[in-house]
Amino acid sequence: MKILVTGGGGYLGSIFCRKMLAKGHKVRVLDALWYGNESLEELSNNADFELVQEDIRNLVTTVSTMKDMDAVVHLASIVGMPASSIDPIASEEVNYLATKNIAELCQLHEIETYVFASTCSVYGSQPNTMITEKSKVSPMDFYATQKYLSEKSTRWVNRSPLIFRFGTLFGYSPRMRFDLVINLFTAQAIKEGKITVFGGKQNRPFLHVDDAAESIVFGLE
Numbered sequence: 001m002k003i004l005v006t007g008g009g010g011y012l013g014s015i016f017c018r019k020m021l022a023k024g025h026k027v028r029v030l031d032a033l034w035y036g037n038e039s040l041e042e043l044s045n046n047a048d049f050e051l052v053q054e055d056i057r058n059l060v061t062t063v064s065t066m067k068d069m070d071a072v073v074h075l076a077s078i079v080g081m082p083a084s085s086i087d088p089i090a091s092e093e094v095n096y097l098a099t100k101n102i103a104e105l106c107q108l109h110e111i112e113t114y115v116f117a118s119t120c121s122v123y124g125s126q127p128n129t130m131i132t133e134k135s136k137v138s139p140m141d142f143y144a145t146q147k148y149l150s151e152k153s154t155r156w157v158n159r160s161p162l163i164f165r166f167g168t169l170f171g172y173s174p175r176m177r178f179d180l181v182i183n184l185f186t187a188q189a190i191k192e193g194k195i196t197v198f199g200g201k202q203n204r205p206f207l208h209v210d211d212a213a214e215s216i217v218f219g220l221e
Contacts, residue, residue, distance in 0.1 A: 001220070002026045004069045006056050006102065007076030012117065012166075014039040014174040016073065016213040021048055023217070030054060030065045031076065039175035056098045066105055071113035071220060074102050081121075082179075084143040095146040100153040107157045114154070115162045115216055120205055122148040122165060127203075133165075162219045166212055167205030182206060 003020055007013045008029030017027050017040070026048045029040065032055040043049045054061040056076045066072065077095055078084050084091035099116070106114045123131050124138035139145040154161045170182035178187050181204070185195045 001070045002028070002068060003071045003073060003220075004028050004030060004065055005073045005075060006030045007074075008051075009033050009035075009037060009040050009175060010075060011173045011175050011177045012169060012209055012212055013073075013075045015209060016075070016216055017043065017049070018174075019213055019217050020220075021046055024048075026050075028052065028065060028069065030056060030062065032056070035175060039173070042174075056102065057093055059101060062098075062102065063105060066109045066111065069109070069111055071115070072102065072106050072111055073115040073117075073216060073220075074099060075117045077117065078143075080179075081141045081143045084146070088142065091143065092146060095143065096150050096153075099150040103150075103154040103157050103161070112159070113162075113220065114158050115164070115219060116150065116154050117216075118147045118151050118163050118165045119144060120165045120167045122151070131205075162216075164212070164215060164219075167207040169207055169209040169212055171209040173209050 003025055005013055005017055005027060008017045008027070009031040013029070013031070017029060020027050021043065028050040030052045033053050040051060044051070052061065052065050056062055078091045084095065103114065120131070121144035122137050122139050123135055124140040124144070126135065126138070129135070137148060139148050151163055154163065168180060170180050178184050188195045
């Protein structure tokens with residue numbers, strides 16, 4: 001299988017790419033590499049791996065990278081409300097408009113297999129409620145709203161997209177992140193010998209980043 005992975009150099013994408021290459025698939029990554037290319041350096045000598053360094057907002061490049069692909073796994077995003085709030089316009093361009101374009105381009109290129117990484121934040125705050133795929137959607141901020149609108153636009157143009165509403169990820173990745181709470185707590189525990197929990201009654205769904213990557217692999221196969 002030939003797969004285009006947007007955001008393949010990111011926290012989740014760098015793990016997913018390795019899993020697919022290990023299974024013998026061909027992987028092409030489209031990534032602006034805002035945080036550098038260290039997470040993909042060791043893959044550069046793999047004949048089944050190709051890196052295109054460009055922003056997904058560049059429509060010409062995005063169109064060309066889809067050529068001859070069997071599947072598109074769209075992971076590129078400005079993740080979370082704190083990051084999205086730094087530049088709301090860029091966030092809308094990346095998280096919604098570019099995502100909408102990618103979904104439409106899949107149809108244009110007759111790519112039937114399309115995976116989109118959304119967020120469980122589309123459910124909003126529903127205390128003491130077991131959340132399922134059929135639960136009410138109630139995005140509480142513009143990041144979650146952008147993701148939900150992207151889901152809707154994806155369903156509009158794709159017959160059977162695979163959409164993952166991931167919880168907060170944690171765990172080791174070649175593109176390590178310490179702005180995620182469990183990773184931050186782990187780093188604090190190692191460095192300072194203690195962690196600081198504010199309140200202690202917060203609830204949040206967590207998912208190991210390797211399990212998230214494995215779920216996409218499972219969905220594709």
